[in-house]
Amino acid sequence: MVSQLSPLPDGPVTVAGWVETVRDQKKVQFVILRDESGAVQLVNPATRDLEDDATPEQQAAAALTETIGTLAHGTMVRVTGELKHDERVKLGGLEVKVGTLEVVSEAIAETPIAEDSSLDKRLDWRFLDLRRPEANLLFRVQTTFEHALRSYWVERDYIEVHTPKLMASASESRAELFEMEYFETKAYLAQSPQFFKQMAQPAGFGKVFEIAPAFRADPSFTSRHATEFTSIDAEISWIDSHEDVMAMQEQALVAAFTAVVEKHGAAIEAAFEVSLSVPSLPFPRIPLAEARQIVADGGYEIPRTDGDLDPEGERRLSAWVKANHGHDFVFVTDYATGIRPFYHMRREGDGSITNSYDLLYNGTEISTGAQREHRVDVLIEQAKEKGIEPEELEFYLDFFRYGVPPHGGFGMGLARVLMLMLGLGSIRETTYLFRGPTRLLP
Amino acid sequence: MVSQLSPLPDGPVTVAGWVETVRDQKKVQFVILRDESGAVQLVNPATRDLEDDATPEQQAAAALTETIGTLAHGTMVRVTGELKHDERVKLGGLEVKVGTLEVVSEAIAETPIAEDSSLDKRLDWRFLDLRRPEANLLFRVQTTFEHALRSYWVERDYIEVHTPKLMASASESRAELFEMEYFETKAYLAQSPQFFKQMAQPAGFGKVFEIAPAFRADPSFTSRHATEFTSIDAEISWIDSHEDVMAMQEQALVAAFTAVVEKHGAAIEAAFEVSLSVPSLPFPRIPLAEARQIVADGGYEIPRTDGDLDPEGERRLSAWVKANHGHDFVFVTDYATGIRPFYHMRREGDGSITNSYDLLYNGTEISTGAQREHRVDVLIEQAKEKGIEPEELEFYLDFFRYGVPPHGGFGMGLARVLMLMLGLGSIRETTYLFRGPTRLLP
Incomplete structure (x- = not known):
C-alpha cells in the first residue's frame, strides 16, 4: 500500500492503485497514483522520437512513455520501480x-463527474465520487466510530441482536410504511428495531445493541431524511429512569469520539477543517419547556404548534448551549406526552410529560431515547389514547404479560452523527449509497 | 448482577431478575432467581398460621411468605437480603x-411453553424461549464471534460498509425476490450485498466488510433456509485469485473461533456438550471434482445432475475430511461454471471452472466465495450466457468501466455458523427471530 512506502529504504518497490492525474511534460512524466491509503508520485523520464537504429531498451522506454501519456483517470495500474x-x-517526500x-x-477517459458537479450528479456516480480522499476518510471515521461503540458495549456484556426487518405490522406508525407481498400475506419493513429490541428485555438479555438498516417511506427531501438509514440502537434493563439511558449513551459516545479523535483527528482537521475534540461528561441536560423558553428569549418564535422544537429552534438551542456550557451536545429532556409514541413511559405523578429525551449535536437532533412503559395495562391505555388498536399489537403486548423488567433505550442515526461531526451539509454525503423517494440507483 | 455475587463477602446485597422456580416447603421457601448473568438461590424461612396477637414483624414475615408462595415463573422481582x-x-455455593x-x-402464571414444546411452539413464544440459559449463551457466543471478526478486519484497515437493502433491480436472481411499491416505482429487497460491496472496489476502498440482513423470498422449509438472514460479507482488492480470499477468510475465522473458545469454551461444553477448538491453518482445500469422487468412492451417488454437492454429499465429504485431515472445515474449490453466477471469474485457460469455492463446516455449507470478473466485456458476455439482459445491469456494469482492481470476496451465513458450531438442528434456534414463508410473528 502507498502508505507503507514511507518507512522503506530507497530501492525496488511495487505499488498498485488508480491513476489520479498525469502530467506529461516534454522530458519527464509525472503520475499521481492513489490507493485506499494515500497517493504517491511516479516519475518517468520521457523517451520520444526514437532514431531508426534505437535499441530494444530504447524502444521499450518509448512504449512506456506512450502508455503513460494515454493513461486515463481511474486506470488501475500495477507498477514496479525504484523508491x-x-x-x-x-x-x-518520496x-x-x-x-x-x-x-x-x-x-473510460471522460469522467462523468468533476469537482464542481452537483451532489445529485455525484450520487449518480457514487463509486467515482467515493474516490475522493475525504470520502474515503469519512467512511474510515465511520468504521472507527461504530467499532468503538460496539467495543464499549461488548466489553460491558451487552448482547448484539439482529432484529428482523420483515414484520407482520408496523413498528412505529402506519404512516411511512413500506408494504410488500409476502407469500400468502403482507409484510412490512421495520421502521425501527423498537419492538424487537424491547423483546430482549423479557427474554432476559439484560442489555442489547444493534446497528442495522431501518426503513421509512418518508416522502421528504430534506438534508437529514432518507428512506433507508443505519440506526444505532441500544436497550437496557433494570433502569430507574431515562437518566440511566442518557448516562449510558453519553459514555458510549465519549468512547467512540475518543477513538475517532485519536485515530483520525489530524486527518479530519486537514480534510474537513474541523477540530474535533472529545466531549466532556456529563452532557448538559435541559427540559424541553426550558429549552423552548431559551429559544424564545433569543428572539425566535417556533412556528410548530405541537410543543416540539423545530430545526431552527434546535440550532438556536445548540448555539446557546455552546455559548453557555461550551458543549456540542445537549440532552433535551421531559418531552410532552402529546409528541411522544405510546410506549414512552410518562412521568410518575405528571402524565403530561414523558421519561424521554432527544439528543442534539451541533444543532441537530441525532437521537431519541426514553424509559419504556412496561406495565401492560398502562401500555394498552396509552396505545388506545394514541388511536392505536391494541389488537394490532397483540404480539408486542405479550412481551409484557409474562414478566418484564423496567427498561429503556435509544435510537441514533449514524449518518446524522457523521454529517454533524464533519460539518457536512447532508446525510447524502455520509451515507454509502443514499436512498430517497426518487433515488434507488446505483 | 447475579454473577457478581460470588466474590462479595457475606452481608447485605440487592439482586433483581426473574423467578425461575419456587419450592414452597412447609418451613422454608426456596426461589431460584435468574438474570442475564446466571441464577441464585433465595431462601426464606416460612412464617404461617399467625396467632391473633402476632407482632407487626411477624405479620410482615407472613405477608412475605404468602407473596413468595404465589410467585409465578417469570415474575420480575427486586430483592434485598443477606448473602x-x-x-x-x-x-x-451461595x-x-x-x-x-x-x-x-x-x-401470567400459565407459561405457554414447556421444556418439551415443539420448536414451532417455542418460536411462537420466542421471548420466553430465549430465557433458557443455553439461548442466552448462544447469543453471547454470537456477539463474541461477530465482534472478533469485525476486530480482525478493523485492525487490518478494512472499511465497514452499510450497503442499501432497497434496490431498483435484483442483486442475484429474479427468483426469490421480494418486490414492493416504492413511491412512483418498484423496489426490491437485496438478496445479498454483492453488487454494492463490489462497488467499493472501483471506489478505491480496498477492503470492506459488512454484517447485515439479506432477504430471499425462498419458499423452502429446510432447517437451513430463512427469508431473512444475517449475512457476513467481505470483499478485497488486488487479489491474484480466490486463494487470497480463502486465506483471508480462514484467518478471520480462526481469530473469531479463538475469541469464542477463550471466552465461552467451558460454558459451551457444559450447555451444548460440544468441545470447541480453534481450527488449524490452513483449512483443507479440495477441488469440487475430487470432492465428488471422494463421495462416490464412499458409496453415495449424488442425485443432483448439475454437478454440485447435495446436503448428504456435503456431510459425507466433511466426514471424510475429518477422518483424513482431522479438520472440521473444508474449502471445496473450482466450482463448475454452470453452477456459479455470471460474476464469478472463470479459470484462465479453462472456462469450464470458476475461481470460486464453498466453505463447509461440520458437514454443511456456510459460505461461498470467489474472485470476481472485473473485465467488463467478459462480464457482459457471461451475463448474456446466463440469460441476463445487460440492460438490466447497467448501473452495475458501470462500476467496471472507469477502472476497477482485481477483487474477490465471500458471503457467510451467521446463523448457519452458530448452528454448526453448537451442534444444533436448525438455524431457527440460532436466529433471534426466525422469518420463513409462514412465520412473520412475533
Whole structure:
C-alpha cells in the first residue's frame, strides 16, 4: 500500500492503485497514483522520437512513455520501480521511478463527474465520487466510530441482536410504511428495531445493541431524511429512569469520539477543517419547556404548534448551549406526552410529560431515547389514547404479560452523527449509497 | 448482577431478575432467581398460621411468605437480603436470605411453553424461549464471534460498509425476490450485498466488510433456509485469485473461533456438550471434482445432475475430511461454471471452472466465495450466457468501466455458523427471530 512506502529504504518497490492525474511534460512524466491509503508520485523520464537504429531498451522506454501519456483517470495500474526519498517532493517526500507499468483495468477517459458537479450528479456516480480522499476518510471515521461503540458495549456484556426487518405490522406508525407481498400475506419493513429490541428485555438479555438498516417511506427531501438509514440502537434493563439511558449513551459516545479523535483527528482537521475534540461528561441536560423558553428569549418564535422544537429552534438551542456550557451536545429532556409514541413511559405523578429525551449535536437532533412503559395495562391505555388498536399489537403486548423488567433505550442515526461531526451539509454525503423517494440507483 | 455475587463477602446485597422456580416447603421457601448473568438461590424461612396477637414483624414475615408462595415463573422481582456463602448450596455455593422482595412486574402464571414444546411452539413464544440459559449463551457466543471478526478486519484497515437493502433491480436472481411499491416505482429487497460491496472496489476502498440482513423470498422449509438472514460479507482488492480470499477468510475465522473458545469454551461444553477448538491453518482445500469422487468412492451417488454437492454429499465429504485431515472445515474449490453466477471469474485457460469455492463446516455449507470478473466485456458476455439482459445491469456494469482492481470476496451465513458450531438442528434456534414463508410473528 502507498502508505507503507514511507518507512522503506530507497530501492525496488511495487505499488498498485488508480491513476489520479498525469502530467506529461516534454522530458519527464509525472503520475499521481492513489490507493485506499494515500497517493504517491511516479516519475518517468520521457523517451520520444526514437532514431531508426534505437535499441530494444530504447524502444521499450518509448512504449512506456506512450502508455503513460494515454493513461486515463481511474486506470488501475500495477507498477514496479525504484523508491527514492526526496524531501523536495511535496507529496510525502518520496517518489517512485517507474520500471514497469501494467495496466490492470482500463478506464473510460471522460469522467462523468468533476469537482464542481452537483451532489445529485455525484450520487449518480457514487463509486467515482467515493474516490475522493475525504470520502474515503469519512467512511474510515465511520468504521472507527461504530467499532468503538460496539467495543464499549461488548466489553460491558451487552448482547448484539439482529432484529428482523420483515414484520407482520408496523413498528412505529402506519404512516411511512413500506408494504410488500409476502407469500400468502403482507409484510412490512421495520421502521425501527423498537419492538424487537424491547423483546430482549423479557427474554432476559439484560442489555442489547444493534446497528442495522431501518426503513421509512418518508416522502421528504430534506438534508437529514432518507428512506433507508443505519440506526444505532441500544436497550437496557433494570433502569430507574431515562437518566440511566442518557448516562449510558453519553459514555458510549465519549468512547467512540475518543477513538475517532485519536485515530483520525489530524486527518479530519486537514480534510474537513474541523477540530474535533472529545466531549466532556456529563452532557448538559435541559427540559424541553426550558429549552423552548431559551429559544424564545433569543428572539425566535417556533412556528410548530405541537410543543416540539423545530430545526431552527434546535440550532438556536445548540448555539446557546455552546455559548453557555461550551458543549456540542445537549440532552433535551421531559418531552410532552402529546409528541411522544405510546410506549414512552410518562412521568410518575405528571402524565403530561414523558421519561424521554432527544439528543442534539451541533444543532441537530441525532437521537431519541426514553424509559419504556412496561406495565401492560398502562401500555394498552396509552396505545388506545394514541388511536392505536391494541389488537394490532397483540404480539408486542405479550412481551409484557409474562414478566418484564423496567427498561429503556435509544435510537441514533449514524449518518446524522457523521454529517454533524464533519460539518457536512447532508446525510447524502455520509451515507454509502443514499436512498430517497426518487433515488434507488446505483 | 447475579454473577457478581460470588466474590462479595457475606452481608447485605440487592439482586433483581426473574423467578425461575419456587419450592414452597412447609418451613422454608426456596426461589431460584435468574438474570442475564446466571441464577441464585433465595431462601426464606416460612412464617404461617399467625396467632391473633402476632407482632407487626411477624405479620410482615407472613405477608412475605404468602407473596413468595404465589410467585409465578417469570415474575420480575427486586430483592434485598443477606448473602451467605455455603458450599452445601449446589447453585454456586451461595444463597441470599430474603429481607424484602418487591414484585416489579407480574407474570401470567400459565407459561405457554414447556421444556418439551415443539420448536414451532417455542418460536411462537420466542421471548420466553430465549430465557433458557443455553439461548442466552448462544447469543453471547454470537456477539463474541461477530465482534472478533469485525476486530480482525478493523485492525487490518478494512472499511465497514452499510450497503442499501432497497434496490431498483435484483442483486442475484429474479427468483426469490421480494418486490414492493416504492413511491412512483418498484423496489426490491437485496438478496445479498454483492453488487454494492463490489462497488467499493472501483471506489478505491480496498477492503470492506459488512454484517447485515439479506432477504430471499425462498419458499423452502429446510432447517437451513430463512427469508431473512444475517449475512457476513467481505470483499478485497488486488487479489491474484480466490486463494487470497480463502486465506483471508480462514484467518478471520480462526481469530473469531479463538475469541469464542477463550471466552465461552467451558460454558459451551457444559450447555451444548460440544468441545470447541480453534481450527488449524490452513483449512483443507479440495477441488469440487475430487470432492465428488471422494463421495462416490464412499458409496453415495449424488442425485443432483448439475454437478454440485447435495446436503448428504456435503456431510459425507466433511466426514471424510475429518477422518483424513482431522479438520472440521473444508474449502471445496473450482466450482463448475454452470453452477456459479455470471460474476464469478472463470479459470484462465479453462472456462469450464470458476475461481470460486464453498466453505463447509461440520458437514454443511456456510459460505461461498470467489474472485470476481472485473473485465467488463467478459462480464457482459457471461451475463448474456446466463440469460441476463445487460440492460438490466447497467448501473452495475458501470462500476467496471472507469477502472476497477482485481477483487474477490465471500458471503457467510451467521446463523448457519452458530448452528454448526453448537451442534444444533436448525438455524431457527440460532436466529433471534426466525422469518420463513409462514412465520412473520412475533
